[in-house]
Amino acid sequence: MSNTFLGMPSLPVFGRGNLNATEPFPQAAHRELANTQLRANLGHATHTIRYKRLKVVAELPDWEQMRDAGSAIKDATMANLPAMLEQFEANFTARGGIIHWARDAQEANEIVTALIQETGETEVVKVKSMATQEIGLNEYLEDQGIAAYETDLAELIVQLDHDKPSHILVPAIHKNRSQVREIFLREMPAVDPNLTDEPARLAEAARKHLRKKFLSAKVAISGANFGLADTGTLTVVESEGNGRMCLTLPETLITVMGIEKLLPSWSDLEVFMQLLPRSSTGERMNPYTSLWTGVTEGDGPQNVHLVMLDNGRTAALADEYGRTALNCIRCSACMNVCPVYERTGGHAYGSTYPGPIGAILSPLMTGIKSEENNSLPYASSLCGACFDACPVKINIPEILVHLRGEDVDSQRAKVKVPSQMDFMMKGAEWAFSSGAKLNLLEKGLPLGKLAAGRDKVIKKLPGIAGGWTQSRDIPAPPSQSFRQWWAKEHKPSTAVVPGNAVPGHAGPGNTAGHGTENSEGEQA
Amino acid sequence: MKIALFATCIVDAMYPRTAQATVALLERLGHEVVFPTDQACCGQMHVNSGYFKEARTVVANHVRAFDTDDYDVAVAPSGSCVASVKHQHELVARRCGDAALEERAAVVGARTYELSQLLTDVLGITNAAAQLGSHFPHKVTYHPSCHGMRLLHLEDRQLNLLKSVGGIEMVELPEADQCCGFGGTFSMKNAEVSAAMNEDKAANICGTGAELCSGGDASCLMHIGGGLSRQGSRVGTLHFAEILASTIENPVAVTGEITLAGSKR
Amino acid sequence: MSAREDIMARIASALHDAPETPVVPREYRRSSNMSAEQRLEQLVDRLQDYKANVFVTPAEEASAKLAELLAGSTSIVVPHGLPQDWLSKLTDDAGMPAIEVDSPERRLTVAELDALDAVVTAAATAVSETGTIMLDGSADQGRRIISLVPDRHIVLLRASDIVEVLPEAIARLEATRPQTWISGPSATSDIELERVEGVHGPRTLDVIILT
Incomplete structure (x- = not known):
């Protein structure tokens, strides 16, 4: 058979033409x-x-x-x-x-x-x-x-x-x-x-x-x-x-x-x-x-x-995680259901292929480093509506994530100053590498509460997190984390309501959270 | 049953009441809740941002924390975190060439449930008022978060639980299946598109006349609530676990210590 | 290396991991469990939905129906293999349109076809579930051009040629014949996704189903 391949795979040869986002x-x-x-x-x-x-x-x-x-x-x-x-x-x-x-x-x-x-x-x-x-x-x-x-x-x-x-x-x-x-x-x-x-x-x-x-x-x-x-x-x-x-x-x-x-x-x-x-x-x-x-x-x-x-x-075929993008029959169902496409339209993607399928197909065909195509895999909230609509079941969200990984790796390979996102991800990797470290970090929550002030909302964050506070507040953090509460205050409930409790006879089990919190007098 | 709680990082740090409510519900049903203290985060922020190398550290920690015989099932009050545990952890391990981690991640994933899945499919709760004593006399609408809906196929589990709460008035959210625009770091990297999606979600929520929008993912609720708050809306957001935990004797306050975004007095 | 060899080598390299060939699950419906009457009823419904004009007529009245529909027309084209008895009233009665016959011996030009009012053809088969009529270039259907250029297309379809689902039609058709599948008159939804019937193809589609 002609597709029996002997020897080392050669480097992929990327496509050219109208396949690029020309601006991020x-x-x-x-x-x-x-x-x-x-x-x-x-x-x-x-x-x-x-x-x-x-x-x-x-x-x-x-x-x-x-x-x-x-x-x-x-x-x-x-x-x-x-x-x-x-x-x-x-x-x-x-x-x-x-x-x-x-x-x-x-x-x-x-x-x-x-x-x-x-x-x-x-x-x-x-x-x-x-x-x-x-x-x-x-x-x-x-x-x-x-x-x-x-x-x-x-x-x-x-x-x-x-x-x-x-x-x-x-x-x-x-x-x-x-x-x-x-x-x-x-x-x-x-x-x-x-x-x-x-x-x-x-x-x-x-x-x-x-x-x-x-x-x-x-x-x-x-x-x-x-x-x-x-x-x-x-x-x-x-x-x-x-x-x-x-x-x-x-x-x-x-x-x-x-x-x-x-x-x-x-x-x-x-x-x-x-x-x-x-x-x-x-x-x-x-x-x-x-x-x-x-x-x-x-x-x-x-x-x-x-x-x-x-x-x-x-x-694209050479990418084992991305090759199913080639199964596309160009029906456009993915763009019709995409909340991002619905708001930006097709021109924002630059390439001939817009929308969710375009966000994977374009960088797969050109390579992730071509012009601004590395910005395309991020043009999705990963809501998954495209995957549900796709008649040939291309797992677009999974390929989007895969290509984000390709982008991050290609950026890592460059000698450059780490981005804010890099710092954030590194910091989070440290914090989430054990329960003890996260606990340590969470001891700072009252500071955030202090920062939020009387309004109990944070209205402006610095750096890339500022993207969030352009249009959204962040609630004031609690005075202690769940794990701190668990370690200090949680006592297994003894007043169990078995199977079919009568409404209104739920017992004090639920005081676990809200009674305590409410007792601090923070009522609406 | 011995149930391990995976609180999730956002609930642990920002919305402890949601985890407390989850504990309360399970204990009310006579189950023993344990909290594996090594847990931190599912790692989906890293995965979804393409930081697979960093994600591996976080995934490995989660698997270490939960790969024990000390519990029967694990539960988390979050569709997206459970979807990550069930679907992403193996993928991360495979990409990083860690076959041992891949195998253990699959075992942990198979034992992990989203809260409404556990309540409905395992614990047989069909009527929250009767079986949990849930009582919440408010007008509420409900947003089904994408990952619970499309990756876990939760269907109407959360909504049906809410509908069966005593005293509640549920109103249908138009275009409920549309993403709120959170998407993790999407909300920062593509902040404007995210905000445009959130605006439409907020308009749909406000149009229902509900006091509150409930849901099953703290992150989406923080996003929706943050947008409502910025618009000066009085409509707040509240996790469905807290609504289920509310009873006549101990009603959950619509605002507690963690002021829910948008519910300013 | 030629472009062909180059591309083949690239593909072979791309598939170096030898991906599995899955077995195709064919659990979808491949045959009908509808009666002939139900199929007929469904086809009528679907065609009308596409804004085609549909007439269910006993086979022996085909010619009369055709004459009725073509009263007032000046000239039409038919493929050389169209059954003669369908045309008997048109040829015998006075005041009927002139009939041009397109055949391998005399192929009408584009200009000639453009000057005609209508085309009358038979059909190879039809799918009731999707409201689709298939032409395969047989002698009673003619060359693709004749059913395209005139602004009105009248199709005579034998009810016995109606199947319910697409796989049944695929099984009846021969792939290599030049085919046109027709589901209603030409249409577009290019402006605000609002469907408008009648663009470049025949703007009127009449279907006479012969029972």
Whole structure:
């Protein structure tokens, strides 16, 4: 078997392209949080989709069984990736498709450009694709004199506004209807000046705007949701029909797909085509799914290419604690339920992949030391909502914590002055290394009580702890710790109320804490 | 039954009443409570901040303190600390290549319960008023902390116990399952996002008209209460153990020596 | 080294710890326990939820139903393998739209298709639980382009081709045929997550279920 590896593992080769936070997350979040319109738009959109997802997931009696299957299928794919890729390649090629391999973003962009130039065309239509976003294909093509037209409504909105997507499923989730109307009026040639902000009217304007492009396009570029190894079949899942237009009408189709997108067999699609639509748009099924295997004579593009992209995926695969991040099917359920994403939006993450999955995938693909990507794993309260929502059960919180460890270790390796966080953690390590040491420290509690003063709250702490007191008080500490109370005052209760006590006859057992405390006269 | 109390560092140092209430409840049911004095902290702050090397020291101390035959089960009044003991300790040991610690941590983890788990699943408490004498005539809402809800799958155990307290009026918290924004060092490293989450939590709590928000994690309650206090709200926070410990004869004061944040007079 | 060899070597190195291949638990439903009537009822409900127009018609009245739906249309396209008896009323009666037949011998151009009012096709199978109709490019369904460019798509589906769950449909379909799975008319939820029917694909989807 080709995946029998002999010798020492080589160093991972990281990915490049639009995979980086370019400023620390807290700084980016500061800016986005100040945008009240953005927060309102995001709050509305994420709540809407959360509710829809819960409703359609609850309809299925076997949702958890489906998640278990999905997770195992993906694990099995990754464990046998070389064999899967070879099988897929053989099947896709046997039916007339042509496969190209790209080590990184640059190589993928060069391949796609060369393929377009061979056709002599200078315009291409595009179906929404995360992979091409990741490699920065549109910008690269523009530099080569090729215009790439996004055809998904949300991608069109973002492209017309010269903005960046902020969500992997609904790239314009940060825009509301009146902002979309304003963009269309400003940027869409020949648009009806009386355009209203009704979503139906806006969708109609997009249809008119793109219709001619679709009907005359010679080259299309797409991503793929799944590649099936045992048949060589590719899949695109969409809603509007722009995908069908791009996959059916042009003569040349160029698909860019990450090497991790494979599923072992055709029948595995029965799991993923149930998991994906319900998790992403909260629909029982998306309006359109297209499947093609190489070339079909007389039906669809006769010139079919596929670019298989690494760009850091093998680096993620090499991380035994993080590799399940590659199981992601880009449904976006994690960002829709994430309380951090809900408030900051996708732009705060910098990378093409925002939200909880982005916070692990980006640093896994680029390495933790790339630009500001080491700030991403901290962009989570570890509430775990993402793990619960993930259709393939990626334990995102655990991987976030793992990557925080990678960051701490990489910082340790540098010769530098320890940070406040380092000091805090070292101090806490000492204090928590034994009960006796913690007890010693707790003898200082009355000092804190003194510091809190008559208000009995602490309103300002120095240093990084000041982050806490920006918006929160800290209660005055007690005059003694529990362990001090236990050692000095606790006497096992003798007045036991067995099993089914009568209400009101609980006995003095509970005086343990509150009677004592209350007797100090600190009543409300 | 002989029950070892894991007080947790935050309760030990900041909220001793919660641990005292836990002791009171268990003794009221006729059990013997022991307090392994070597205990300090579960180490989740270190783990969740990526300081695995330091975490190992803390985890090792916890395992040393609790890996004894001197008790039947261990209990802590905290979902997140129990989740750490049950889920993180082995991971830390494994990452640090300490197989012996990993094995002992698994044993300790398996014997450790969150308080509502112990009361409901092991001690069979279904009616706090009848079985514990609990009485608390106040209007209360309840926030289920994330780790108890999602890592320990506590479901409605804490809430059901609260609902069965005599005299209590429970009001439902809208968007209860949303994180309060504490997240350990997240509240410092990403203080603004944390505060934004807390603001929404506070608004939901205040909207219920409850006097108090209860929950099962002192850290989240400190965060929520700290935000309410800063806003000048009169709504306070109180651990569910203290509400269960309250009786007609010995009502728990909504404020005690440890002034609960937000419950200023 | 070629890019392919390079990537393969990187993968092999990444998997140096030889991760386990789990056995896939397939405890989810893979077959139906619904009656044919229940499946039909469920499919109608799901399709209507997507804002498709659904008509349940006895098979022998297919042609009449089609004629009724197409009254007033000027021209339509059908794939060459569409059953002739479905079209009998259209060909025989006066005032019916002109019928263009797309076949391997005469493939309609995009411009020709864009000028037509509607397309009529059969379907390979349908999943009632998700309201999904599958086309697989068979002679009665035609090339993918013909069911895409006209603004109205009329599908005639035999009730006996309705299954309940997706795994049943997957078992009936051949992977390598070019397929289109259709669940309602084209739609978008890109603006404020509000679903709007009708974007680039056919804005009207009529489904005639033949019993």
